[in-house]
Amino acid sequence: MSIFSDKPKEECGIFGIYGPGLDVSRLTYYGLYALQHRGQESAGIAVTDGHGIRLHKNMGLVPEVFSEGVLARLTGHMAVGHVRYSTTGSSLVINAQPLVCYYANGMLALAHNGNLTNIGKLRGSLAAHGSVFQSTNDSEVIVNLIARYSQNKIEDAILKCMLDIKGSYSLVVMTEDKLIGVRDPYGVRPLCIGKMGDAYILASESCALDTIGAELVRDVEPGEIVVISDKGLNSIKKMAAKRQATCIFEFIYFARPDSVIDGFQVNQVRREMGRQLAREYPVEVDIVISVPDSGTAAARGYSEESGIPFEEGLMKNRYIGRTFIQPNQEMRELAVRLKLNPIKNVLRGKRVLMVDDSIVRGTTSGKMVSMLKSSGAEEVHMCVSSPPIIHPCYYGIDISVRKELIASEMSVDGVRKFIGADGLHYLSQEGLLKVFGKKMPQCTFCTACFDGDYPIEIPMPDKQSKFLLE
Amino acid sequence: MSIFSDKPKEECGIFGIYGPGLDVSRLTYYGLYALQHRGQESAGIAVTDGHGIRLHKNMGLVPEVFSEGVLARLTGHMAVGHVRYSTTGSSLVINAQPLVCYYANGMLALAHNGNLTNIGKLRGSLAAHGSVFQSTNDSEVIVNLIARYSQNKIEDAILKCMLDIKGSYSLVVMTEDKLIGVRDPYGVRPLCIGKMGDAYILASESCALDTIGAELVRDVEPGEIVVISDKGLNSIKKMAAKRQATCIFEFIYFARPDSVIDGFQVNQVRREMGRQLAREYPVEVDIVISVPDSGTAAARGYSEESGIPFEEGLMKNRYIGRTFIQPNQEMRELAVRLKLNPIKNVLRGKRVLMVDDSIVRGTTSGKMVSMLKSSGAEEVHMCVSSPPIIHPCYYGIDISVRKELIASEMSVDGVRKFIGADGLHYLSQEGLLKVFGKKMPQCTFCTACFDGDYPIEIPMPDKQSKFLLE
Amino acid sequence: MSIFSDKPKEECGIFGIYGPGLDVSRLTYYGLYALQHRGQESAGIAVTDGHGIRLHKNMGLVPEVFSEGVLARLTGHMAVGHVRYSTTGSSLVINAQPLVCYYANGMLALAHNGNLTNIGKLRGSLAAHGSVFQSTNDSEVIVNLIARYSQNKIEDAILKCMLDIKGSYSLVVMTEDKLIGVRDPYGVRPLCIGKMGDAYILASESCALDTIGAELVRDVEPGEIVVISDKGLNSIKKMAAKRQATCIFEFIYFARPDSVIDGFQVNQVRREMGRQLAREYPVEVDIVISVPDSGTAAARGYSEESGIPFEEGLMKNRYIGRTFIQPNQEMRELAVRLKLNPIKNVLRGKRVLMVDDSIVRGTTSGKMVSMLKSSGAEEVHMCVSSPPIIHPCYYGIDISVRKELIASEMSVDGVRKFIGADGLHYLSQEGLLKVFGKKMPQCTFCTACFDGDYPIEIPMPDKQSKFLLE
């Protein structure tokens, strides 16, 4: 985790386009640009003109990885793109996606967002039949499974593969003539379908559709396979899950505020969380402030519901980048100030409610409370627009080590004392679900990190093969 | 101008610290980080331990230019830093600052924010006496002048130099034993004094003081020279100006919202501009939205004054960076969408007031209006929190070519039609000044870009020597 | 082919070390440095400490790919290294070696020098059983074959694999506990064994042993597998070939002059070729010069045998690097001068014999003859220390397209006229073989590029799957 953030990390963003006559690699580039928040460590685009697949991928942000010259060489009518943030292992170009390979039926490109939970077992079983693996990527296991079923049509091979793999997965698969979208039976990670003229687009979030000027058609449904080809879009729904379990953190933190997921405008959901916080914790303060940018929508919701004015009490340095020389020991308290500057004129003598989306380790929250107080705030209360995170995530979020979760170690009042706040309120799980209204019953979301109710089998502690590629 | 922005550009941010016992180069690094918005093309730090001056500067953002190793070598008790955005000429490391030189009395470092208006004459006159120039930088002229007066103490040499130079200049000068801050007699560019224990700091904006944990003492006054040494801070005020003329665009757009300049909290001034807009242009709309981030404070002020709800109707891609592959001709309309995504759920069927801080060329505003309408907005009005920019700036802002200023070519209604808005209102100059309240009379600001009333002599059209360093 | 050279290109250099207690990654680094002439496009080192394998590889020269920090992380007691020059396809990091993978029995690293001739068939057959391929590398096929035979011990799996693969291959294979060297049954590519204390080394050429201070023990024999482990070195010889067929171009051009291959000191062999040329073509000239550096040994041999003085008539620019701005059309004749400068004082009025090791396309030779004449040479004869190259190579040398071989298109006299020489003599194949003396019968070498007598089955024209990874 970086010095600036103890936010959970998302793993990946995926994108696919079937667009004869369009500059598909360039559109994929813009689509990935819009999904950059889902992964900043590597980016890749694979493209086909019907005869073979060309690939370019590398470490870095989308505009660092691709140049005009590279895009110009990636010609074709279908493309798949991927941005990755690595949760485990070192970040290596060998782990960058899409994964492109040659198998019995020709070539295949695959982009994956999610985390398989039975990967060790699958790798062992495939290896026993002669498979070799060059990375620790889930994707490599998936393509090997598809290859095992290569006597079938690609969509059937994928279906068989879905019977083997467990965990969360949204996939975009491209052969030389088909573009295929897959969402796991629980729908843990998002995936939506867009249309632009005759072209079809698959994307992790609808903001990528907006960016290229496409219309959102609908989400891929949990367990659904959509096959796009010159015959148009065909849906295959043969996998049934006991329940949908979309990761609720997509709404709390991960997704871009301008995206629409499963019918909900993310930013409006976040504002509603703030309104609910105001109802649950009607504290007497003078101003509501947010931890920008992640807490701003909820802070505004709180302000609207409570009538307490929203002020910009913490100003963010917009030039905070990925690399930075860390303050040394004596300057440790500067670390938070480099990103966020408290406005004394706003805070002086005020009772302040600070709203953020979540607390993971609590150290950053503590620094912010202390900074607000030393800037003149008389009282500092904190509201968090999610329940306490107590359980690790096995489905692709970087909150996997229980002892790093402050709420699993302390009571809420313990956390309050730890961060030095005068009050602390987490949004109740009940309240969180209310936000979605009647449209969606509780069982629609995965809330395992709050309540330990894991919808999908989780892995046994595993003796991992030491497989290190520097 | 970049594809994403036709905002005016600021030239520079400057920083100086006198701090025996402190890690001055690291503190300067963080100070420059806080001033990064004032210049993104080069950065530099010069440091002295009393014996010679060490310098490191290069093209790039602050964290790109400096590494741990570089900072570790920059040891001493005084430092000067600079970030630069080049308004004229190509961006070259030879133009990066601070400028460090050896002259008759030893070594000297200089960091400059502003623009001299009699530079051609000064260069000619210095050259006639044997000076050579390796760049087209104002700073090189200033150090040559100081060197001409080297029979005097450094503060007296600077005072003599101030009688020669015309234009805008905030300077931080460092010799082997003194740190000196200078603000031109009109106070066009800001410069403030901070204190942290026994250490003194000079900075373009107070946000740099906040970042390193220093207290704002006061602004350097127009025409003032402050000399910081082991004898403490000494003020020299021998230059009188007919009037103060601080660049009003510092408040409208340039300065960071969390800075306090001449006693005004920038963000609050901007919100007040929005309130004033609401009083001047009480249009009947359903929602107020902003062009993030520059228009947000004013949009919120408008909302507060008018009671019309503020909504996030345009969502910004936070990963927009400096480099980017431009959309080709057919995708031209994507250019704005890559940065700003209109939220259909918010806009659909609404009469919308969009608030921005200024219009320079008008092309971006036009694209945004069109984007809002195609996202379902029924009416789009635009409010601008500054008067029309009609006249070029000669004091350091990149709005120097009259024909690129849409408001100097068209009436307000012409601009309205050009951008396709249903209504357009610019903040009146009178209203703009009202925002500052009684504390500050009109003559306190330079408003030449609005009214052509140039406080300082402007240059004659000049036959420039072709001096090109690639 | 580059502007400076139409020499054939070698594919790879390989290196392995079993050295408990030694800094094996650093020794591999120096070994690869000594083998840099065999491949300049990528470099890689894989290392094991008995538990897993760590790998670092990238595009570039050895010192560009590895830093102190990278080597420091590559700790263990066994290592495999590889340098690559790509003959086919684009040069990509995905093609860089060693190839490291996880398979049924753990981990495996493989470095390959050579070219398989039945690769298409093997890939097809493996794919039919579910294998996937992420590159077009021979190595990936070999590891998949080994994985198929993973119910056997690694040495037995390799032996079975050798029954499947055809073509040229020298291999270094590393598991978590064994280092294995393999040379194909014809011994096309070299591979030698060294010893340094208790440590064993495998290397393409003995110069790599010299560099790290190891002693040359012997060459790996054609068809031999040597297994090095904590039980020492064990030899397995179960593959018999009808004949040895070491690539004779290793002696003519590829190998470093200070290497000893199959008992022959390369530089002395080249000098002997020059002596033989003098016997075959005793032309009346004033001086013998060489095309440095490749022709120098033969030129000196010619001079010694003939008594005609050897002079440095062409001086090489030692700073010629990989990148260079090519002269434009009018300056085309400069291209050769940039690398080689004719010394007028030496050449003026002289009858000159110029010796080079080979002629591929003939264009560079032509430019050199013309340059010598314009520098005052009265006559220019050329001797080539190899027979005319008429047939393409399928075993790993970049002379695969027949129409680019000038000698396959023209008679010797045609070539002479084409290059503008007054005389031209190619070393006869008989003479070439005589050079090796009685120690080695003719059938010891592959001379297929001269006589079309291919020792190993060559591939059928193949409809290649378009597998392009940019």
Add this chain to the structure above:
Amino acid sequence: MSIFSDKPKEECGIFGIYGPGLDVSRLTYYGLYALQHRGQESAGIAVTDGHGIRLHKNMGLVPEVFSEGVLARLTGHMAVGHVRYSTTGSSLVINAQPLVCYYANGMLALAHNGNLTNIGKLRGSLAAHGSVFQSTNDSEVIVNLIARYSQNKIEDAILKCMLDIKGSYSLVVMTEDKLIGVRDPYGVRPLCIGKMGDAYILASESCALDTIGAELVRDVEPGEIVVISDKGLNSIKKMAAKRQATCIFEFIYFARPDSVIDGFQVNQVRREMGRQLAREYPVEVDIVISVPDSGTAAARGYSEESGIPFEEGLMKNRYIGRTFIQPNQEMRELAVRLKLNPIKNVLRGKRVLMVDDSIVRGTTSGKMVSMLKSSGAEEVHMCVSSPPIIHPCYYGIDISVRKELIASEMSVDGVRKFIGADGLHYLSQEGLLKVFGKKMPQCTFCTACFDGDYPIEIPMPDKQSKFLLE
């Protein structure tokens, strides 16, 4: 000094061209390429079309600094180029040349090879009159002096400047209409004149003329100023020196073997040195070998004169580059082997004479002797084609610290013991001068590093201002 070499370092190579109608920047690029051996740390080209001067310079080798795009922008009819190896201070782009500046009469570009000895005094005196200096470069002092005399024509200003400056200097100066070559009155550094059609070229060495296809006209004479303009070439000779004192190390080591300096073919001079060594030290050995490449010409001369066969006993790794991971303590003896590999087949049982051009610190020579012996040589004698270096150089060669000169600390026999040789002979100074024949009397060369007879005033120990630019 690098791990591989304790050779003295040259400072610079300079180049100028007056060529209306030619692509002068590209020709300068090739000229600098040919002069790359004179400086590998920075490169620069300045060009004029008669109106202003454009410049591009940076750290790195010529092909690293210049791209097609950069050259394409450097259009004009005159150009000046420079390659630099920094002897003192850190290597910084601010020290890269040409130096381009604006002064009273317009613009000026200057490239300098040499070292001024009264630089401290000149800087002080210029600074007292108001000059400022941004580097510690001699060149900046020279342009300031020229600017002081700007009431004169440029050639007269240069002449006046020559009366002030002491030390070694070959200069190429370019104004907007003249190209001027200058060689100091002692002619310490070389500078020659070439012609190609109507174009004139100035270059440090004639190999640069050969490379671009120009003819060598003659050397610029000591104390001569040549002015090239649309009126052709005009010579000004008003400076008389008591004697010529060309640096004899240009012939021993620095200059490229294919250059002709002051009428002598460098390579032939070196061979003659070897012949003279054979006459002075007729040792009974079996073979003569060289330290490649610097000792090869002399070794061949020794072989020719003595009749003892010349063999390649040390083979050089042609891929040795600028960056390299140094062997750690236990591998220290590998350092020399990485560059030079002794050929056991050649050395075994032989009495060997090893020839090199010079010994500076002696450590490398010692390692080579030891390596030869451990490769089987029975006796190792060493011959050096220059006398012992006892005195530091103040005229631009990096042998300035007396205690690093082994020959100034020990007798010849002491050095012999230190390097472990069975015999050691340095070429006598008398013998060295004989090599040049009757054409040149002794006083023609600077031999101060051998005999302490400094032709030009040397600097007093100087309290240097600490002027450090990182």
